[in-house]
Amino acid sequence: MKKLLLSVAFGALLTACAPDVPQTADTAAAPAAEAEAPTQERSAAEEMHFRTLVLDTHLDTPAYFHDPSYTFSKKGSFDEDGTHVDLPRMNEGGLDGGFWVIFTPQGPLDEASYLAARNMAVLRQMSIREFAAKYAGDVELAFSTSDAERIAAAGKKIVFQSMENSYPLGTDISMLDTFYVGGLRMIAPVHFRNNQFADSATDVNEVFGGLSPLGEELVREANRLGLILDGSHASDGTVRDMLEISTTPLILSHSGPKAVYDHPRNVPDDLLIAIAEDGGVIQINAYGSYLEALPASPERLAALAELEAEFGSDTSAMDEATMTAYRAAYETVNTSFPAPRSTFEKFMEHLLYTLELVGPEHVGVGADWDGGGGVDGMKDIVDLPKVTAALVEAGYSEEDVANIWGGNVLRLMSEVDAARSADLSSPQVLN
Numbered sequence: 001m002k003k004l005l006l007s008v009a010f011g012a013l014l015t016a017c018a019p020d021v022p023q024t025a026d027t028a029a030a031p032a033a034e035a036e037a038p039t040q041e042r043s044a045a046e047e048m049h050f051r052t053l054v055l056d057t058h059l060d061t062p063a064y065f066h067d068p069s070y071t072f073s074k075k076g077s078f079d080e081d082g083t084h085v086d087l088p089r090m091n092e093g094g095l096d097g098g099f100w101v102i103f104t105p106q107g108p109l110d111e112a113s114y115l116a117a118r119n120m121a122v123l124r125q126m127s128i129r130e131f132a133a134k135y136a137g138d139v140e141l142a143f144s145t146s147d148a149e150r151i152a153a154a155g156k157k158i159v160f161q162s163m164e165n166s167y168p169l170g171t172d173i174s175m176l177d178t179f180y181v182g183g184l185r186m187i188a189p190v191h192f193r194n195n196q197f198a199d200s201a202t203d204v205n206e207v208f209g210g211l212s213p214l215g216e217e218l219v220r221e222a223n224r225l226g227l228i229l230d231g232s233h234a235s236d237g238t239v240r241d242m243l244e245i246s247t248t249p250l251i252l253s254h255s256g257p258k259a260v261y262d263h264p265r266n267v268p269d270d271l272l273i274a275i276a277e278d279g280g281v282i283q284i285n286a287y288g289s290y291l292e293a294l295p296a297s298p299e300r301l302a303a304l305a306e307l308e309a310e311f312g313s314d315t316s317a318m319d320e321a322t323m324t325a326y327r328a329a330y331e332t333v334n335t336s337f338p339a340p341r342s343t344f345e346k347f348m349e350h351l352l353y354t355l356e357l358v359g360p361e362h363v364g365v366g367a368d369w370d371g372g373g374g375v376d377g378m379k380d381i382v383d384l385p386k387v388t389a390a391l392v393e394a395g396y397s398e399e400d401v402a403n404i405w406g407g408n409v410l411r412l413m414s415e416v417d418a419a420r421s422a423d424l425s426s427p428q429v430l431n
């Protein structure tokens, strides 16, 4: 039902933008991307895309919710403002929602810093809930698989919540229940650096060889509450420990196969297979520097070296005025000598490789939108129908496509929810 509505809306947009429509002041002023929208009929693969429930398991968009220059209901542009996700582009690219991330950067591992981070994370969760309230006609908070189905059927976007980096929980894992009541349904123990719970994939030192004793407690508590455990950013040792301890299958919400590109953030085949055999899902990232080696041009390297000579290398030590000047200078370098970008074809290589390795019941997409994701040929979510077209081209059926885009993660969510401790009542959030 919802897909039909979307199709009609999209069709109307195409008709309005067709060249034979007389140019009024309004249509002449339409954003360039709309004015250039293709006028041909949709292909069969596009039709399939727009009738499929399409979820992404790692949307960093809440990072913009306190940015006055960002408006969810207005169409932005990656080239102009660096953003990937908003309501008009969700409609245009057929993205039905996903997991909106509560991310907290990591500071020192001490009580004062944990408390500061906890406050930040609480505010981020509140901002996601405020966002859902403000755009109540277009989006809705989801707490379960049945919520997702109901929300999609009503033609709205699905807002699940996940937490990237458990650092803000400090050493008091009872906070996990508080976030759960607020709607949290997925938790990743660690981010770029080791923390109190686990070793990170990208930290040069190994502290625990996997989960710490507190990290093991976190996994058990997530199982008890019915939260999906996310091994993205975790070291291989941490993921192995999570597999061993968790009573429910894991997700990698935004990761990739190491066999395609050997990067610490990517995961070796044996571990991907172990996650899949356990019933878990692997959601493929579109973060350029995890997809392939992208060496900067000598001109860019020289410009960056000049920037460092002028401003130093420690941005955290800058006062506000210096930081503003630094950002402007950095932007100039990026415009003059753009950072090399990966491609849609390379992203598809990672996706198709993992599909071949573990099968279409265990793979999906977590492209790191608004968190560094996006490649040439798929700069933002508007290009998502190209992924469906490439999957069809590779021989995947409509059922496979539906599993890849949302079915697999919803199946995992149901399984994790069913394993929620029988001692716990359902949290009363909004009744």
Ligand SMILES: [Zn+2]
Pocket (backbone or CB within 6 Å): 164, 233, 254, 371
């Ligand atoms: Zn990440």
